[in-house]
Amino acid sequence: MNLGRFYPLNGLPQQRQLWSWISFDVANQSFTLIINTLLFSVFFFQVVVQDEAIDDRVWALTYGSSMLLTALLSPLAGAVADERSYKKLCLIGSGVICGVFTCGLGFIQPGQLWLAVLLYIPANFAFSIGENFLASFLPSLARQHEVGRVSGFSWACAYAAALFLLIVTAGAMIALKWESPDAWRPFFIFAGLWFLAFIIPTALWLKEPQVANTGHPGKNLITAGFVRLAETVKDTARYKDLALLLIASLFYGTGMSVVVFFASILAKQYGFQQVDLVIFVAVITVSGIIGTIVPTLYQDKLGHRRSVLIFLVVWLVTALGFAGYAYLNESHAGNYPTWPLWVIGNLLGFGLGSLGSANRAFVSYLAPPNREAETFGIWGLMWKLSxxxxxxxxxxxxTMGTPEALLVLAGFILAGLVLTLFINEKRGHDAAREH
Structure with missing residues (x-):
């Protein structure tokens, strides 16, 4: 029996390169899951801020500040990386910074809001901009008809790592009685060390892609970066399908960001306790793994645009269903059953895995050669703005309530879906190849 046919990357070249790239996708799951999705937002509210009247807005401003910094610097950083072939240097540097500052989160004491802000913002900045540099390697690692398969499989490995991290977290909470948010500091240190450990294969074996000499002699690094950006802006009409995709990403990326950063808060609002929260996020994670199977196996065959549209419809229905559940829960004075949340959680997880991977592969498919880091820098700008x-x-x-907020979320997803309808996948790919 030939088991190799079940291996999603079977037959692809550069196997060690691929796995060293995937290793970074695995590394950053500790920050995505433990810090941003599961524990740190609750720790921030209950231990650091300790004021329910302002906690949502303080967290949104803290997180938003780090995203604004990333958004402002992502395109320039990508252009600079392309100019001097610094993609790997920037990728590894972002991982080291994120890992070190994440460890620092474990030393925050009650009420130390400014320390939390000064540690979290650079950690999240490094994590976020590192995602851009990681994605910029995809066009050089996979042939154009295989980017969906590679992106989806890497995303699946990342979700599998997240599931392992969830099991470790839940086990430690139960065995060591670390259920109180004030006892979660060791988890933050563990998350930082995990990140640092799994970027080692990336540092050892991932190679800087070979590109044509497109530099700007006589200009310093920053000036050359701005020149490259100006050239890209000038060529926007040529890459209008890529531009539409990036703008659409801004809108449906907002939906993904809300799920990542408010999932545990919403679940806690509807009666989930600490261990229940871990199980709920585990359900989302397992569904995310299932979600990545679709782009891994079918996106390159179905087409990138069609795949993204399918996933957006699933997300729109889920957001509207979540709004309906929130309304029913409030109308029953909080006594409504919680079982619909498990269904909603599965659909949210499926959307996170499938849409995230499909979007990354779609951008890779439309990215002009030798401008991958710059393209994904602008992609990062849109995702960080989201x-x-x-x-x-x-x-x-x-100010108004959770049902109304979830309707706003559905509106963002609908806007992204409508914009995606106007993308011509073949025209956009041909324009990139003509660069």
């Missing part, structure tokens, strides 16, 4: 756009969600949630 994170900043979680503030309207938090504001509506605080």
């Amino acid at each position: 994170a900043i756009m979680t503030f309207p969600f938090a504001w509506v949630k605080d």
Whole structure:
């Protein structure tokens, strides 16, 4: 029996390169899961801020500030990386910074808001900009008809790592009685060390892609970066399908950011206790692994645009269903059953895995050669701006209520879906190849 046919990367060249790239996707799961999704937001509210009247807005502003910094610097950093072939240097540097500052989160004491802000913002900045540099390697690692398979499989490995981290977290909470947020500091140190450990294969074996000499002699690094950006802006009309995709990413990326950063808060609001929260996020994670199977196996065959549209429809229905559940829960004075949340959680997880991977592969498919880091820098700009756009969600949630906030979320997803309808996948790919 030939088991190799079940291996998603079977037949692809550069196997060690691929796995060293995937290793970074595994590394940053500790920050995505333990810090941003599961524990740190609750720790921030209950241990650091200790004021329910302002906690949603303080967290949104803290997180949004780091995203604004990333958004402002992502395109320039990508252009500079392309100019001097610094993609690997920037990728490893971002991982080291994130890992070290994440460890520092474990030393925050009650009420030390400014320390939390000064540690979290650079950690999240490094994590976020590192995602851009990581994605910029995809066009050089996979042939154009295989980017969906490689991106999806890497995303699946990352979700599998997240599931392992969830099991470790839940086990430690139960065995060591670390259920109180004030006892979670060792988890933050563990998350930082995990990140640092798994970037080692990336540092050892991932190679800087070979590109044509497109530098700007006689200009310093920053000036050359701005020149490259100006050239890209000038060529926007040529890459209008890529531009549409990036703008659409801004809108449906807001939905993904809300899920990542408010999932545990919403679940806690509807009666989930600490261990229940871990199980709930585990359900989202398992569904995310299932979600990545679709782009891994079918995106390159179905087409990138069609795949993204399918996933967006699933997310739109889920957001509307979540709004309906929130309304019913409030109309029953909080006594509504919680079982629908498990269904919603599965659909949210499926959307996170499938849409995240499919979007990354779609951008790779439309990215002009020799401008991959710059393209993904602009992609990062849109995704980070989408994170900043979680503030309207938090504001509506605080001032009007959760059902209304979830309708705002559905509106963002609908806007992204409508924009995606106008993308011509073949035209965009041909324009990139003509660069």
